[in-house]
Structure formats: C-alpha cells, structure tokens
Amino acid sequence: MEEQKLLIIDGFNLLSRGYFATAYHQSEDQLPKNDQGLYTNALRVFFQKLFNLIHTHQTSHVTIAWDVKREETNRRQKYDFYKSSRQALPEPLIQQYETLTFALTDLGIEQLTIPPYEADDVIGSLSNKWADVMQSPCFIYSNDRDLLQLLNPHVSQIIAKNKKEHVYSQSDFEADYQITPDQWIDVKALLGDKGDNIPGVKGIGEKSALPLVQRYQTVEKLYQALPELDATFNRSIKRLTEGKKDAFMSKELVTIDQKIPYFDQFDLNRLNYVPKQEYITTILSDLGINVRLYAF
Structure with a gap:
C-alpha cells in the first residue's frame, strides 16, 4: 500500500x-x-x-x-x-x-x-x-x-x-531559528503583524524578538523574568513593560486554533x-x- x-x-x-x-x-x-x-x-x-x-x-x-x-x-x-x-x-x-x-x-x-x-x-x-x-x-x-x-x-x-x-x-525550522515551531507564536506575539493590524510590542523588532524567545521560551516566562532580565536585553525592558497588554493580546491573535470541534x-x-x-x-x-x- x-x-x-x-x-x-x-x-x-x-x-x-x-x-x-x-x-x-x-x-x-x-x-x-x-x-x-x-x-x-x-x-x-x-x-x-x-x-x-x-x-x-x-x-x-x-x-x-x-x-x-x-x-x-x-x-x-x-x-x-x-x-x-x-x-x-x-x-x-x-x-x-x-x-x-x-x-x-x-x-x-x-x-x-x-x-x-x-x-x-x-x-x-x-x-x-x-x-x-x-x-x-x-x-x-x-x-x-x-x-x-x-x-x-x-x-x-x-x-x-x-x-x-x-x-x-x-x-529545518529548528535549525534556522533554534526554537520549536510552537514558540514561533511567541516570536510573532512580540513582533506583531502590520498587515493584520496585530500590534505586537512597539519597538521590538526581529533582532530582539527571536533572541528573547530563545532565552526565555515564552511570552509568559519572559514577563515573569522581566524584573531580572538579562543585561543583554536592557534596551528592551521599557518597551516590554509598556507593551505588556499588547504582547498578550497579540499572542491570542496569532495563535492558530488546532482543535476546531468540527474535526473531532x-x-x-x-x-x-x-x-x-x-x-x-x-x-x-x-x-x-x-x-x-x-x-x-
């Protein structure tokens, strides 16, 4: 077969x-x-x-x-x-x-x-x-x-x-990005998407978003660690603090539903x-x- x-x-x-x-x-x-x-x-x-x-x-x-x-x-x-x-x-x-x-x-x-x-x-x-x-x-x-x-x-x-x-x-993805595919959600949550009007965190671009997720794994863990963020990311602390609400809302918007009941x-x-x-x-x-x- x-x-x-x-x-x-x-x-x-x-x-x-x-x-x-x-x-x-x-x-x-x-x-x-x-x-x-x-x-x-x-x-x-x-x-x-x-x-x-x-x-x-x-x-x-x-x-x-x-x-x-x-x-x-x-x-x-x-x-x-x-x-x-x-x-x-x-x-x-x-x-x-x-x-x-x-x-x-x-x-x-x-x-x-x-x-x-x-x-x-x-x-x-x-x-x-x-x-x-x-x-x-x-x-x-x-x-x-x-x-x-x-x-x-x-x-x-x-x-x-x-x-x-x-x-x-x-x-291929993991070799290119050093994260797992499900963590792509967290990268997108920080970056946002102009085409879809998803805000992301203002001031956080590709050079920051991926390293942050590589280091802290998820948006949730990133914000838990924010008070003691690695010095490498000092420039991002203010932006992350001000953009917290947008980060979590953006994560909700970029997360693809993989459990639509129709397919049960x-x-x-x-x-x-x-x-x-x-x-x-x-x-x-x-x-x-x-x-x-x-x-x-």
Whole structure:
C-alpha cells in the first residue's frame, strides 16, 4: 500500500497570489476572459499549481481551505481592529473565487470553510488531526509564515526560497531559528503583524524578538523574568513593560486554533483524491483554461 499523504492548500493565499502576479500593470478590461466572459488569469495559475503539487508530492488526499468573510471571523468579532485596514478585493478576483469553488466541486476536490474560523485555523486543526491519526506526511501549501507554528514531525510547509519551492520541515525550522515551531507564536506575539493590524510590542523588532524567545521560551516566562532580565536585553525592558497588554493580546491573535470541534468526528477519507486526467481536461477546457497536466 502506498504511503498516505495529505496536501492542504491555503485557497485565498494561492488564488490571490496568482491574481496579482498576472494582473500587474493591467487594468481589469485587459485581463483574459473565457468565452463566457469570465476572468481566468488567477484560475490558470491556481490549477497549474494544484496539479503540479499533486504530481510532485504524489499525494493521496487533497483539500482546499477557505476563509470566511473577514467580518465573520471569531478574531474580528472580538477585536474590531483586526485586519480592518485591508482593502476590498478586486471584482475579477472575487469572480474567479466563485468560478473556482464550483470547478473544484465538479472535480471532486474537498473544500473546507468552517465559520467563524479562518483558513489558518482550518489548516491547523486538520493537519493536527492528520498527524495524530495517520502519522504520515502532510504538506501545507502557503507562503503565510504564521503557519510555521504548525510544523511537526509529520507536517511540513511548502514555501518559496531562492526562487524555488522547498518542503520546509520541523527540523529545518529548528535549525534556522533554534526554537520549536510552537514558540514561533511567541516570536510573532512580540513582533506583531502590520498587515493584520496585530500590534505586537512597539519597538521590538526581529533582532530582539527571536533572541528573547530563545532565552526565555515564552511570552509568559519572559514577563515573569522581566524584573531580572538579562543585561543583554536592557534596551528592551521599557518597551516590554509598556507593551505588556499588547504582547498578550497579540499572542491570542496569532495563535492558530488546532482543535476546531468540527474535526473531532471528521472522516479523513473524505479528502481522498485520485486525479482523472480526461475529466480534468474536460472541465478546464470548458472554462477556457489550458494548463500542463501530468500522467497521474
């Protein structure tokens, strides 16, 4: 029996990257459309990457994780500033998302949207369950570095490095950062995230955040040690003291939920996917999309 392998794709991450990469310096009316008048630039990138990943990693199970609407997430419901500065998505991207979800259903590829959770939480909970139950490889496809906290002996993230994609494992992460993946949460709590409006600790940058976590392990232990902080970090004491509330709030916001109750009784066999080349070709042709397919 071949080894079972799961591929989880961060849906909006891939679709939006494909859209903006191919829409650069183009107006909406310059973007390619199919015979039905539907935009296709991001769809072509998405499907090319999807089937390339399935072929390259010889996966047996596949799913796409989608976000719910920004205003409906549990983080936004608690903190109204969370991701509040993000701009509305372009209409051609929204249209391609709608087209894509229908096409993936026709292809028999499972899609997961679980209100009020974000795609990160879906990815975290599913990869955690897969690792516990199957104890076999799980590949997360996304360039979102927040997901590095999910790495474990079975879960890796496929990320771009030096213009190539690499399977980035727990051991790779620990060699690079000298902390464990779950401690990445504490680094992010101190750094914050401007794109998501997560404040972090003002004045604490990358040169300070990682050494602090390497030395004190967690945000909680760091603040316990604050009165007697190592002299190396004297410049950070005032900043940490003033930013304590933001540090703990930021840690709450950056922590990915790995225990969504939905997955307690979830049947992992739902994610089994065996590509049927002729069927794939037919569906993509109907959409006016040409991609390079492999012999599955």
